[in-house]
Amino acid sequence: MVMRILMINTVYAVGSTGKIVKQISRKAKEQGFECLIAHRYETEGVDYPENTVAVSSWWDCHIHNRLSRLTMLRGAFSGLKTRRFLKKVKNFAPDIIHLHNIHGNYINLSLLFKYIKKHGIRVVWTFHDCWPLTGNCKHFDMVACDKWKTGCGNCPQKNGALVDISAYMYGKKQRMFDGIKDMTIVTPSAWLAEKVRLSPLGKYPIKLINNGIDLSVFKPTESNFREKYGLVNKKIILGVSFEWDRRKGLDVFASLADALPADYRIVLVGANDEVKEALPNGIITIPKTDSQKALAEIYTAADLFVNPTREDTYPTVNMEAIACGTPVISFKTGGSPEIADDSCGLAVERDDVAAMTAQIIEVCEKKLYTKEACLARARSFNMHDRFEEYIKLYEDLI
Structure with missing residues (x-):
């Protein structure tokens, strides 16, 4: 008998979660x-195969x-869109529903969870951020908020809402998520697993499955990047993000540009014109690229990858850099410090730019981490091994 898995995520094949869903389904x-x-x-x-279905529409989501x-x-x-979708779910009759990001305002959550509980369907839920734990927010580290442990309210991140109903939403979400007969929560980092244990959702089984990357793509890849940008005799400090803002540490790179020696150059990938205008002239900005090979070339050319993210779950970019032979320095935030071990990088306290500056110089001048050590660490990032753990989980549940 063929077992059926329904996966639900905001996107397919694009973004970190969309790529994860695509690879797990394969x-x-x-x-x-x-x-x-x-x-x-x-x-x-995006090329959507026959086994994909859109829950909503652009206009409805808008x-x-x-x-x-x-x-x-x-x-x-x-x-209305959700009811139509649930009819398709009924016809498919899944043995397991694997939830990923369900908070993109495209599905009615009450209807979804009522359906799950009514039909007693097994659930695997991969938490890619902290949204399931809170009344409103996907992350809470930057604002140092721990109200999610007790019920939310007076939300510091209500972001223009007319009324703060985070306490109400917290209660509503816990009622929706309560009473699922068979649910396993998966987190990509030990940090997030611990947060789940401290929440009301800690009553469900929690399994740690790190995310993985494609090591056939992210590997040392030679190019003329240094020649193209006039960086042949420079030390390249690289940052990569597709949503550059304070949360991702954009201001930190501006400070680093002033503090690092003259032969160091900061390169930021994923910067649009607005970001470029906000940065000092010495920083090289490169627009977002959809080419993973181009990214691998840039990672390989860099001397050091720096990720001053102030809140993150398990940043894929750290893995990609290490897999290309480039060591990593990050802040001690979220699951970021779990990726680089002592052989290929380090983490400093969040917002300690002076410590980060000192460590960047020491790592580059003393060449503390070798390409070989980075590649040895990267073997644990193999997506085929990581996603095989999901298959084992499915089999154990069925």
């Missing part, structure tokens, strides 16, 4: 599972987003 199919992948709506330029921003009600709309 691995499951190879192992004989039948998969249906539900996503928000179709995006131009309305849902507007209403959510005004009211702070997340996942409370899109009722």
